[in-house]
Amino acid sequence: MTELMQVYLNALGAFLPGPPITNDEAESYLGMIHGVPSRHRASVQKRNGVKTRYYALGPDRQPRYSNAEMAVLAIQDALKRSEVSVGDLEFMAAATTQGDLLVPGHASAIHGMLGAPPLELANFQSVCAGGMMAIKSAYLQVRAGENENGVACASEFSSRWFQNEKYEPALSDNEEDGAPIDMEFLRWTLSDGAGAAILESRPNQQGISLRIDWIDLRSYANLFETCMYAGSRSNADASVKPWSHYTDPSAAAQDAAMLLKQDFEQLYRMFPTWIAHYVGLVERGKIVVGEIDYFLAHYSAKSLRERMVRLLQKTGCMIPEEKWFTNLYTKGNTGSASIYIMLEELMNGGTLEPGQKILCFVPESGRSIVSFALLTVVDGKECP
Amino acid sequence: MTVQNRPRKPGGHGDDGGAALVQSVLRQLYMTWADFESRLTQVPIIDKLYRGKFRMEDYHLVLLNHRQQVIEGGRWIALAASSISHDFADLRTIFLNHAVAEHRDYRMLEADFIKAGGTRDQIQRYGKNLGAEALSAWMFHRAAQPNPFDLLGAMYIIEGLGKRFADEFAQRIQSQLGLSDEHLTFYRYHAGADEDHLDELVEVLASGILDIPGMPDTITKTARVTGRLYLLQLEEVGNH
Numbered sequence: 001m002t003e004l005m006q007v008y009l010n011a012l013g014a015f016l017p018g019p020p021i022t023n024d025e026a027e028s029y030l031g032m033i034h035g036v037p038s039r040h041r042a043s044v045q046k047r048n049g050v051k052t053r054y055y056a057l058g059p060d061r062q063p064r065y066s067n068a069e070m071a072v073l074a075i076q077d078a079l080k081r082s083e084v085s086v087g088d089l090e091f092m093a094a095a096t097t098q099g100d101l102l103v104p105g106h107a108s109a110i111h112g113m114l115g116a117p118p119l120e121l122a123n124f125q126s127v128c129a130g131g132m133m134a135i136k137s138a139y140l141q142v143r144a145g146e147n148e149n150g151v152a153c154a155s156e157f158s159s160r161w162f163q164n165e166k167y168e169p170a171l172s173d174n175e176e177d178g179a180p181i182d183m184e185f186l187r188w189t190l191s192d193g194a195g196a197a198i199l200e201s202r203p204n205q206q207g208i209s210l211r212i213d214w215i216d217l218r219s220y221a222n223l224f225e226t227c228m229y230a231g232s233r234s235n236a237d238a239s240v241k242p243w244s245h246y247t248d249p250s251a252a253a254q255d256a257a258m259l260l261k262q263d264f265e266q267l268y269r270m271f272p273t274w275i276a277h278y279v280g281l282v283e284r285g286k287i288v289v290g291e292i293d294y295f296l297a298h299y300s301a302k303s304l305r306e307r308m309v310r311l312l313q314k315t316g317c318m319i320p321e322e323k324w325f326t327n328l329y330t331k332g333n334t335g336s337a338s339i340y341i342m343l344e345e346l347m348n349g350g351t352l353e354p355g356q357k358i359l360c361f362v363p364e365s366g367r368s369i370v371s372f373a374l375l376t377v378v379d380g381k382e383c384p
Numbered sequence: 385m386t387v388q389n390r391p392r393k394p395g396g397h398g399d400d401g402g403a404a405l406v407q408s409v410l411r412q413l414y415m416t417w418a419d420f421e422s423r424l425t426q427v428p429i430i431d432k433l434y435r436g437k438f439r440m441e442d443y444h445l446v447l448l449n450h451r452q453q454v455i456e457g458g459r460w461i462a463l464a465a466s467s468i469s470h471d472f473a474d475l476r477t478i479f480l481n482h483a484v485a486e487h488r489d490y491r492m493l494e495a496d497f498i499k500a501g502g503t504r505d506q507i508q509r510y511g512k513n514l515g516a517e518a519l520s521a522w523m524f525h526r527a528a529q530p531n532p533f534d535l536l537g538a539m540y541i542i543e544g545l546g547k548r549f550a551d552e553f554a555q556r557i558q559s560q561l562g563l564s565d566e567h568l569t570f571y572r573y574h575a576g577a578d579e580d581h582l583d584e585l586v587e588v589l590a591s592g593i594l595d596i597p598g599m600p601d602t603i604t605k606t607a608r609v610t611g612r613l614y615l616l617q618l619e620e621v622g623n624h
Contacts, residue, residue, distance in 0.1 A: 269422075279411045314582055
């Protein structure tokens with residue numbers, strides 16, 4: 001059996017479309033549902049803490065990029081910082097929540113545009129954890145020696161689903177009340193962007209690399225119903241009817257089946273399972289809390305309830321808040337792309353030093369997935 | 385998830401071994417709790433409540449079946465207190481106080497049943513269901529062992545129900561059945577009174593009991609078995 005290779009994240013890239021959009025500007029990009037200002041916008045924005053985000057829609061509300069184009073731009077950004085050229089790429093894994101086309105896969109669209117040679121391809125359609133699935137896929141490819149390098153990327157173009165016209169067919173009878181919170185929460189939470197990472201079986205010759213120590217991902221869909229979903233009117237088990245079971249897509253749209261929705265009750269029920277998963281990693285010695293220099297969480301420390309913080313403290317699992325690193329508040333919540341966009345800012349920010357440990361945490365409420373990755377900063381010159 | 389087959393390498397950042405061991409036990413207890421809680425909502429009677437399809441008969445059934453549990457709770461804690469040697473007299477005080485605090489709680493539950501339309505005779509004649517027989521036998525078996533501090537694991541699970549679950553449970557029952565607080569005094573009381581005993585648990589775990597050979601693992605094992613049998617008695621409601 002071939003020896004397993006050490007794998008490194010050698011370059012990170014990001015693409016955020018257009019200018020940063022403030023909280024008050026957001027509605028002019030997404031539009032007012034039936035011409036009425038959203039009654040949930042301000043409270044949701046306050047709750048998620050995002051101050052600025054990016055939309056791939058222009059001020060004229062027309063798309064300026066496709067989802068796949070944003071992924072390509074992020075990969076090109078990563079390649080600019082990489083000792084690998086586009087022509088050297090051997091593998092690509094791409095993730096998104098909702099691609100541009102229903103068929104074929106999003107990864108094919110990206111490969112088609114990238115100008116890379118024929119390469120091995122993997123396509124992931126999940127929610128936030130999809131980005132981590134893509135990294136893990138590339139990691140295992142390189143680790144197994146199947147390919148010497150690979151690019152993992154994730155991109156989101158959520159805002160096109162948040163335009164007022166997408167809501168209006170389902171809400172025509174209810175315009176005075178506007179959209180209910182479960183339909184509008186994600187509208188004021190998610191935004192657009194893309195990220196990419198180049199992985200290799202050797203570290204960079206110049207500068208730092210991030211060695212992948214492990215990636216851990218678990219689905220708990222066996223325990224929970226869908227929580228963040230689009231494609232059905234309701235997530236209640238008995239009434240799940242996929243949009244494709246309607247007579248035509250407009251009938252599904254009229255029944256609110258196409259909208260991205262969040263079931264908060266399910267979400268709160270998932271927290272203990274996620275925390276227990278993390279606590280288990282500490283208990284098994286995979287995470288040594290005192291060794292972590294940066295905790296990149298696709299989640300806010302401020303959202304942790306007091307009881308959870310106490311529990312984490314008493315169990316020796318709390319990573320001090322000063323070690324939490326996020327750019328969710330300025331770059332928006334870009335779903336599967338967020339972890340790349342955070343890693344990009346951290347790696348290219350010039351503050352990392354060899355030996356530092358970075359713990360990445362990406363939960364997905366879709367139907368409950370939790371994922372972690374542990375990275376160690378290395379200097380290529382000092383690697384064997 | 386389960387916590388079985390745990391490799392013996394506690395993590396955390398405790399400097400001294402004692403604190404690290406306490407943290408390790410707490411981590412395993414929390415993992416056991418989370419596993420228990422996620423399975424709890426899949427038990428048919430609880431699932432029904434979460435689906436919004438609870439009937440008054442279901443509330444009656446819950447009270448009828450829960451009563452035995454509550455009666456036995458006060459008794460096995462008292463037995464456990466008797467099994468604690470004088471070396472741990474301070475802990476025996478805690479167990480005794482606990483037994484005193486809880487041993488008459490079942491009367492509250494009986495009163496709720498009657499207010500909700502049941503009769504005293506009905507609830508007092510109702511025996512343990514098959515799962516409750518197993519749970520009760522297990523609790524008394526453990527409580528009769530010398531220094532049965534592994535029961536802290538059982539208490540972590542059972543009291544966890546009070547502090548993390550009872551409030552939501554009561555709210556759902558009230559809203560689905562249109563009941564008022566006075567029909568749910570037992571669950572309301574436990575939701576309000578069962579404060580977070582985490583500090584107390586840390587203190588007890590740090591008192592030296594973890595030096596008893598095998599105790600850290602036994603605490604977790606007892607928590608896991610208790611959680612499983614608790615689910616069993618919920619699965620068997622009505623089967624007595």
